[in-house]
Amino acid sequence: SDTDSELGQLAGILNASFDHVQKAVTELQEALERQSRFVADASHELRTPVAVVLAEASSALARERTPDEYREALEACCQTARRMRRLVESLLLLARVEAGQTSNPRAVCELDRITQEAVALLRSIANEQCVSLQLETQSTQCFGNSDELGQIGMNLVSNAIHYNRPGGAVLVSVDAEDGFAVLRVEDNGQGIPKESLPHVFERFYRVDQSRSSTSGRLGLGLAITKALVEAHSGTITVTSVLGEGSTFTVRLPLAGQMVADATCAT
Numbered sequence: 001s002d003t004d005s006e007l008g009q010l011a012g013i014l015n016a017s018f019d020h021v022q023k024a025v026t027e028l029q030e031a032l033e034r035q036s037r038f039v040a041d042a043s044h045e046l047r048t049p050v051a052v053v054l055a056e057a058s059s060a061l062a063r064e065r066t067p068d069e070y071r072e073a074l075e076a077c078c079q080t081a082r083r084m085r086r087l088v089e090s091l092l093l094l095a096r097v098e099a100g101q102t103s104n105p106r107a108v109c110e111l112d113r114i115t116q117e118a119v120a121l122l123r124s125i126a127n128e129q130c131v132s133l134q135l136e137t138q139s140t141q142c143f144g145n146s147d148e149l150g151q152i153g154m155n156l157v158s159n160a161i162h163y164n165r166p167g168g169a170v171l172v173s174v175d176a177e178d179g180f181a182v183l184r185v186e187d188n189g190q191g192i193p194k195e196s197l198p199h200v201f202e203r204f205y206r207v208d209q210s211r212s213s214t215s216g217r218l219g220l221g222l223a224i225t226k227a228l229v230e231a232h233s234g235t236i237t238v239t240s241v242l243g244e245g246s247t248f249t250v251r252l253p254l255a256g257q258m259v260a261d262a263t264c265a266t
């Protein structure tokens with residue numbers, strides 16, 4: 001009857017709305033969980049440097065010291081405070097990029113030129129570490145913010161140099177492949193153990209946790225890189241063989257592709 005079919009329709013609508021609400025609640029729950037994990041991770045990372053500053057300062061105050069001893073204590077405080085500042089700045093950047101809140105202007109960018117500039121800034125560090133740095137680029141345009149795209153290249157190349165070995169090599173390439181702008185950073189350095197590969201993009205994840213506090217590395221570079229890539233509608237992947245090297249591949253929509261998509265959508 002009519003009533004039956006109306007009731008059926010109503011049940012259908014209610015079911016669909018229920019699904020929507022349930023999905024929204026799940027998403028909200030996940031966002032809250034991410035948020036509290038973020039706060040927990042950040043607090044955990046800040047606890048150590050705060051403890052160091054406190055210990056240095058209180059032991060300097062505990063009894064009369066020589067000027068040299070005071071200087072040493074102050075230098076330790078400064079160094080640790082600098083690390084905290086970098087940590088806080090990186091965390092704020094990560095939070096902003098993950099929340100899609102960077103208001104940096106976007107335009108059609110020459111990914112090859114931006115990458116060349118990023119690599120040029122790292123050349124002296126590569127020389128210092130006796131790592132050769134090669135660049136192969138084809139004119140490739142994508143849509144985005146040039147500072148943020150430059151940061152992606154900087155982070156990947158600086159890791160490829162840092163986790164290398166004397167006499168090692170880094171090959172950076174930019175070209176268009178299958179409708180994507182592709183930035184590839186390949187090194188023949190230490191490589192990443194298989195079990196660590198799924199985790200390297202997580203914030204604060206480091207393969208060698210023990211060396212992190214002395215090396216000044218924060219374990220945030222790849223998390224920021226991934227967030228920046230995703231903010232540009234791109235993807236980032238890694239392949240690696242322990243002891244042989246790693247390859248990070250970033251794929252971004254080509255500039256023409258973005259315009260075509262936007263035209264289709266309207």
Ligand code: ADP
Nearest residue numbers: 159160163191200206207217218219220221222
């Ligand atoms: P970090 O500040 O420790 O370098 P990242 O987020 O940039 O943090 O990288 C996370 C971890 O992934 C590093 O601690 C390192 O163990 C590993 N890693 C990143 N890039 C490379 C690479 N090119 N070769 C080997 N290991 C790498």
